[in-house]
Amino acid sequence: MKQIIVAITGATGALYPLRLLKRLCQQENLLMHIIISPWGEQVMVEETGRTFLQWLDELPFASYQLHDHKDLASSLSSGSFSIDAMVVIPCTMGTLGGIACGLSSNLIERAASVTLKERRPLILVARETPLSSIHLQQMLLLSNAGAMILPPVPTFYNHPETVEDIVDSTVDRVLDTLSLSDEKIKRWSSSK
Numbered sequence: 001m002k003q004i005i006v007a008i009t010g011a012t013g014a015l016y017p018l019r020l021l022k023r024l025c026q027q028e029n030l031l032m033h034i035i036i037s038p039w040g041e042q043v044m045v046e047e048t049g050r051t052f053l054q055w056l057d058e059l060p061f062a063s064y065q066l067h068d069h070k071d072l073a074s075s076l077s078s079g080s081f082s083i084d085a086m087v088v089i090p091c092t093m094g095t096l097g098g099i100a101c102g103l104s105s106n107l108i109e110r111a112a113s114v115t116l117k118e119r120r121p122l123i124l125v126a127r128e129t130p131l132s133s134i135h136l137q138q139m140l141l142l143s144n145a146g147a148m149i150l151p152p153v154p155t156f157y158n159h160p161e162t163v164e165d166i167v168d169s170t171v172d173r174v175l176d177t178l179s180l181s182d183e184k185i186k187r188w189s190s191s192k
C-alpha cells in the first residue's frame with residue numbers, strides 16, 4: 001500500500017487540497033495522512049463556508065488518517081515510518097520558509113524535513129504573488145535539497161470551463177509527480 005502525506009496550509013486556494021483529496025480517494029491501495037495548519041482551517045472556512053472536518057465527512061470511501069498539526073510525537077515525525085511522498089497544498093511562504101530553514105516547530109515542518117532527509121519526493125504547491133527575493137532564494141534552496149516547487153499556475157490550452165477545471169490543471173500535475181495519475185488527467189495534444 002502507498003502512503004502519502006497531504007499537508008494543507010493557510011494560503012489562498014482551499015479548493016486545491018479538497019480536489020486533490022477527492023481524486024486521491026478514488027485510488028486503490030493508498031493511505032493518506034492528512035495534516036492541516038490552523039490557518040489552513042481558517043482560510044478553508046473563509047473560502048468555502050465549511051470546516052475541513054465537514055469536507056472530510058463527504059469523502060466517499062476515504063482511507064485516511066488525520067494528524068494533529070501540533071503533535072510532534074506523530075508517526076510522521078520519524079523517518080522510520082514508511083512514507084512514499086509528501087505534498088504541501090497550498091503551501092504558504094511561512095511554511096515554505098520554515099521548511100527551507102530546517103525548522104520542526106509543527107508536524108508539517110517536521111514531516112517535510114523528514115521527507116527531505118530520507119530523500120523522498122516533497123512537492124510544495126507554493127502560493128504567493130509577487131515573490132520577494134527571500135521567497136525565491138528559499139525556493140532555490142529547497143529545490144536544490146530535492147523538493148519540487150510546483151506553484152498553482154493554470155494551463156489554458158485545455159480550454160477550462162469551470163473553476164474546477166482550472167484547479168484540476170494543477171492537481172493533475174501533482175498526481176503525475178506522485179506517480180498516481182488517473183484517467184481524468186488532461187494532457188496537451190496538438191490539434192494539428
Ligand SMILES: Cc1cc2nc3c(=O)[nH]c(=O)nc-3n(C[C@H](O)[C@H](O)[C@H](O)COP(=O)(O)O)c2cc1C
Nearest residue numbers: 009010011012037039040043092093094095127128
Ligand atoms: C484569506 C487569507 C489568504 C492568505 N493567502 C496567503 C497566500 O496565498 N500565501 C501565503 O504565503 N500566505 C497567505 N496568507 C497568510 C498565511 O495564512 C499566514 O502567513 C499564516 O501564518 C500561515 O501559517 P501556516 O503556514 O502555518 O498555514 C493568507 C491568509 C489569509 C487569512
